[in-house]
Amino acid sequence: MFSRPGSAASAPLSEGGTRPPRDFSQLRRLTRFARPYLPLLAFGIVCTLFSSGLNLVFPGLFGKLIDASFLKVGSTDTGPLDRTVLLLLGVFALSAVFGAAQSYLLSRMGASVVADLRRAVFSHLMTLSPRFFATHKTGDLTSRLTADVGTVQTVVSTALAQLFSQTVTLVGGVILLFFTSARLSVLTLAVIPVIIGTAITIGRRIRKVSRQVQDAIAAANADAEEAISGVRVVQSFTAEHLERERYGAGILTSFRAALRRAQLQATMAGIMSFLTFGALAVVLWYGGRQVMSGEITPGKLVSFLFYALQVGITVASLTNIFNQFQEALGASGRIFELLDEKTDLPEVAQPQRLGGVMGRVSFQNVSFNYGDRGDLPTLSGLNFEISPGQQVALVGPSGAGKTTLVGLIPRFYDVTAGSLLIDGVDVRQIGVQELRGNVGLVPQETLLFSGTVAENILYGRPGASMAEVQDAARAANAHDFISTFPQGYETVVGEKGIKLSGGQRQRVAIARAILKNPRILLLDEATSSLDSESEALVQDALERLMVGRTSFVIAHRLSTIRNAGRILVLEAGRVVQDGTHEELMLAGGLYKGLYEMQFRREKEAELVG
Ligand SMILES: Nc1ncnc2c1ncn2[C@@H]1O[C@H](COP(=O)(O)OP(=O)(O)OP(=O)(O)O)[C@@H](O)[C@H]1O
Secondary structure (H helix, E strand, O other): OOOOOOOOOOOOOOOOOOOOOOHHHHHHHHHHHHHHHHHHHHHHHHHHHHHHHHHOHHHHHHHHHHHHHHHHOOOOOOHHHHHHHHHHHHHHHHHHHHHHHHHHHHHHHHHHHHHHHHHHHHHHHHHOOHHHHHHOOHHHHHHHHHHHHHHHHHHHHHHHHHHHHHHHHHHHHHHHHHHHOHHHHHHHHOOHHHHHHHHHHHHHHHHHHHHHHHHHHHHHHHHHHHHHHOHHHHHHOOOHHHHHHHHHHHHHHHHHHHHHHHHHHHHHHHHHHHHHHHHHHHHHHHHHHHHHOOOOOHHHHHHHHHHHHHHHHHHHHHHHHHHHHHHHHHHHHHHHHHHHOOOOOOOOOOOEOOOOOOOOEEEEEEEEOOOOEOEOOOEEEEEEEEOOOOEEEEEOOOOOOHHHHHHHOOOOOOOOEEEEEEOOEEHHHEOHHHHHHOEEEEOOOOOOOOOEHHHHHHOOOOOOOHHHHHHHHHHOOOHHHHHHOOOHHHOEOOHHHOOOOHHHHHHHHHHHHHHHOOOEEEEEOOOOOOOHHHHHHHHHHHHHHHOOOEEEEEOOOHHHHHHOOEEEEEEOOEEEEEEOHHHHHHHOOHHHHHHHHHHHHHHHHHHHO
């Protein structure tokens, strides 16, 4: 077997991924989503009642038809035959109209419920913390949104409609069977408990296997998603065959589970069909004898046969619907697991308002650990205060905790001990929306969304005017390059901004942050080297962006480090030095070492250049 980073399965949302869900609580939750559409459902049920009720009239009329013709051999009175056929046509037409209305209304309800379900799951996902996304694969999550919700949709739109109509047909059919011939009915219905027993036993296994199918598809989806989004890395390592094998292995697992499901379903269908048609054969045998002895007319036997056929088909299709419900319960279990995920960043009931934010940031005895390596803290005993408008450079060796420290400020994670205050208020007491509204983030790897340049800048403050967008772009040194595009601000940037260069993407991201105009700025300087012209433009834009804002810069460039008003040096999660460049150079120690190393590297780069 091969492996690559991330090949371990993502954490299941709950213990025991294949645990069968609790049926009734889930059905109740699904019903809750259907509540707004009760009028549609009610109309749908009324139409079902009419259409299925009319279906029950057919067999009786067929019987009449038989007696009106076969028993009248040689008669010229065709009146009863004509009238019965006309009535039959009328019944067919009405039943068709009600059937179509029922199908439309219930499908519409299904589509609406499913759209709401998707929206609810997606908007819930958007509230979950980075911790959740760090432990769950994107592909698995999107699979729940698409494949699982799709399975539920089939049931809500079509199976629900059938469930109603078949139940009406079954109940009405059984009553009419007894009216037509009680003795034959007892004979026919003896087989029904056997059918239901089989359906329940095999159905339970089908549900378990269905859940396995969905889990396996989600896992394969997660692999595909990773390979597709990282296709450049895959191709550069010529690792296509590894990805193919990996995805192929996942698909094989789902295929095997699907085969097991198909076997179970086929077995069930076979048993059902034999039981149904076997019972019909017995009816023909016993009913034939009754006709021969003159106990019933041939028409009655035909009516009975049709009713029995209807009841048989209904029982078979109800078991099929039962299967579909089992599948949907498996799928809805996976959906509700997502909806049940609680964010680990609870909001206080009455958040404190910040009002006009100054931007004073204080760390008081802050410690933090990600919780996945026991109690080993990633950050510990952080004590410092940053004044409004101050620019702080964070430096330190790789893994020292710089990114982690910065992530605590917009509350991507909560401190494990101590407190983090903004303008004297603990960030946990502030509404997350207000807090993040005042914090701007320019990450190392700029993420643009597929859409136009203008839309990407507007992401900083939706509703801003085009003039404001252009001003922000000018301040970010982005206006000039945007203007050279034939479509200017309306240029589509491609997925993740792939059609722009690294430096261009950064400047669009800076324009976005300028438009947002936050009091506190978090900046992760890009380490990837830009050409010197592009770097100068980005640097210039960043400096303009930082003016007047409390700025935390994870610094990789000498110019940033030297010019910062204050430098915090981190080592193994602790602040080991704190001061200006000059102070720290005089003091010696880790900072001086890091600085000199950087300095040497830049000199070498210059020489090579
Ligand atoms: N989501 C996470 N879950 C668990 N541990 C993490 C997570 N992110 C980072 N870490 C760990 O926390 C420590 C600090 O990481 P962090 O990214 O904050 O360092 P850094 O100083 O920013 O490093 P670099 O300069 O290389 O980006 C590292 O040991 C890292 O392995």
